[in-house]
Amino acid sequence: MAKGKPSQAEPSACRLYLVTPPALVPAAFAPLLVEALDAGDVACVQLRLKDCSDDEIRRACDALRPIAQEREVAFILNDHPRLAREMGCDGVHVGQGDTPYRDARKIMGNDAIVGVTCHDSRHLAMVAAEDGADYVAFGAFFPTDTKLTEHHAAPELLNWWSELMEVPCVAIGGITAANCAPLVSAGADFLAVVNAVWGHPGGPGAGVKALNAAIAAAPSDWVIDTASDAATIAADDATSTPDGSDAG
Ligand SMILES: Cc1ncc(COP(=O)(O)OP(=O)(O)O)c(N)n1
Ligand SMILES: Cc1ncsc1CCOP(=O)(O)O
Numbered sequence: 001m002a003k004g005k006p007s008q009a010e011p012s013a014c015r016l017y018l019v020t021p022p023a024l025v026p027a028a029f030a031p032l033l034v035e036a037l038d039a040g041d042v043a044c045v046q047l048r049l050k051d052c053s054d055d056e057i058r059r060a061c062d063a064l065r066p067i068a069q070e071r072e073v074a075f076i077l078n079d080h081p082r083l084a085r086e087m088g089c090d091g092v093h094v095g096q097g098d099t100p101y102r103d104a105r106k107i108m109g110n111d112a113i114v115g116v117t118c119h120d121s122r123h124l125a126m127v128a129a130e131d132g133a134d135y136v137a138f139g140a141f142f143p144t145d146t147k148l149t150e151h152h153a154a155p156e157l158l159n160w161w162s163e164l165m166e167v168p169c170v171a172i173g174g175i176t177a178a179n180c181a182p183l184v185s186a187g188a189d190f191l192a193v194v195n196a197v198w199g200h201p202g203g204p205g206a207g208v209k210a211l212n213a214a215i216a217a218a219p220s221d222w223v224i225d226t227a228s229d230a231a232t233i234a235a236d237d238a239t240s241t242p243d244g245s246d247a248g
């Protein structure tokens with residue numbers, strides 16, 4: 001996608017990218033999705049069902065895709081480009097062990113969104129961007145119970161990418177309202193979250209509101225604090241220091 005796609009907001013603004021829980025009952029999940037999307041700004045929803053049959057994925061698409069698309073929120077399917085196309089999804093997300101990007105693009109067509117997992121790799125991201133990916137996804141930034149993760153990314157990667165490249169970058173992995181500021185300040189175009197929204201104690205609407213507020217409050221400048229060799233955000237008074245520590 002072009003910088004900011006599928007955003008209708010300012011191209012430079014960081015936006016929320018919701019990823020569904022890995023197992024769900026569509027009829028029970030639909031009102032939760034409505035609550036999340038009606039609570040604030042969400043750029044896209046990724047349906048991420050693991051260990052489900054194609055028919056289960058089709059049924060979930062039928063129930064959830066209209067909820068997103070009626071609200072002009074892009075609906076992206078994880079892992080399954082053929083099903084994504086068949087079910088009228090706006091795009092597909094593929095990982096390094098999934099259908100290769102070029103095949104996914106052929107299946108989806110040029111107008112669809114195709115995003116690619118790049119872990120913590122500059123090389124994978126440059127290859128994906130060069131091939132035409134609409135976004136590259138980096139992570140995991142923080143510990144997460146949602147997925148077993150082998151790769152760990154740091155905010156510097158987002159800063160490097162966003163300074164150099166036009167292709168948007170998505171940050172994922174253990175992101176919460178309490179720890180997201182360094183990622184926003186470093187230049188993430190989208191924050192992809194599961195548990196911070198669907199596991200929020202106040203419900204998914206409260207989760208979206210908390211993340212929207214945290215994104216809006218994040219300092220806009222990013223500097224490296226060479227003295228401590230740690231990434232430090234320069235707030236207006238150059239005194240704030242992110243630690244992202246609530247997730248360990
Ligand atoms: C936005 C986003 N980023 C990364 C992933 C992970 O994709 P992948 O590595 O293929 O792992 P699974 O999600 O398929 O388990 C993602 N789904 N979305
Ligand atoms: C799908 C995925 N890919 C890397 S981490 C992750 C899970 C993100 O979930 P959470 O926001 O709950 O940590």
Ligand SMILES: [Mg+2]
Nearest residue numbers: 079094095098
């Ligand atoms: Mg995958």
